[in-house]
Amino acid sequence: MLSKSTEYAIRALVFVQLRNWEQKRPGVGEIAKEIEAPEAYTAKILQTLTKNKLMDSMKGRGGGFFFNDNQSNLTLYDVIHVVEGDACFHKCGFGLKQCNNDNPCPLHEQYKVVRDGFFEIVKTETIQSLSEKIKQGDAVLNRLNT
Amino acid sequence: MLSKSTEYAIRALVFVQLRNWEQKRPGVGEIAKEIEAPEAYTAKILQTLTKNKLMDSMKGRGGGFFFNDNQSNLTLYDVIHVVEGDACFHKCGFGLKQCNNDNPCPLHEQYKVVRDGFFEIVKTETIQSLSEKIKQGDAVLNRLNT
């Protein structure tokens, strides 16, 4: 399971993308409201994202968050990596420090399939691909697709 | 990812099973050492397991932990359910409160596959099936299979 912070981050980025497509640069308040997260905490997460160049921001009047051209293919993996690290893609499901093909835990083979499947998803899907689905009306960002 | 407590619990139960097959009933100290977990914390987790009837215990001299005949087909799901609950099998990967087939988040379809795959594993594998692999030398409980 992804951490709450990572979930907030992904939803926030998707919302920024959707607004950017409407030529808007949402601010912390608007983002926090949309993704149903506490405003001050959302601000921290957005700081992490901009500090790590996953997204850009402008201070001052008329400022807000947005993607520039280098940031238009942002995989979910990139986001997870920055927000919570990538332990979930390496860690043994059984909790062993030393677990690998040569020295497998009794869950190794089966768990690997699931873990690699998840890795494949987050390496394939991007903030933009998810946003596209919402824009098309095939998925929702929060309750209803408004 | 499973919580540390759940990992400890699963490893502890597997070790108890292995020792039981040798006609032994290990105590907290022996279990904690084997699974490389803090002794007092291990004791708490073992308490949870016995209180929930996943395993049995005897107090006093010569006491320890063991399985009785009703407890010889313990799925990993049963353990997870008792130790950390089953949020990981229901929760939306995107963090939405309302996410289902009719109102899907943009990750719904792909994530479902992974989540259900994991559910299948933990409903199929049991403490006994994992222990069997270790007994056969096909997997390890900690570093080396001793």
Place this chain on the structure above:
DNA sequence: TTATAAAAGGACATCAATGTCCTTTTATAA
């Protein structure tokens, strides 16, 4: 040029997961 609106950032607060310590209960061996 100044007031304002917005992000950035530092310091602190809360809560749940993890971990520790000490006392109580209980079964068995001597």
Place this chain on the structure above:
DNA sequence: TTATAAAAGGACATTGATGTCCTTTTATAA
């Protein structure tokens, strides 16, 4: 019957994730 060994249990400590508040920086509009 008593001493001992072991689990049970209560209270507290630590840590990391989550969350809050207030100040600082900076871009823009008036």
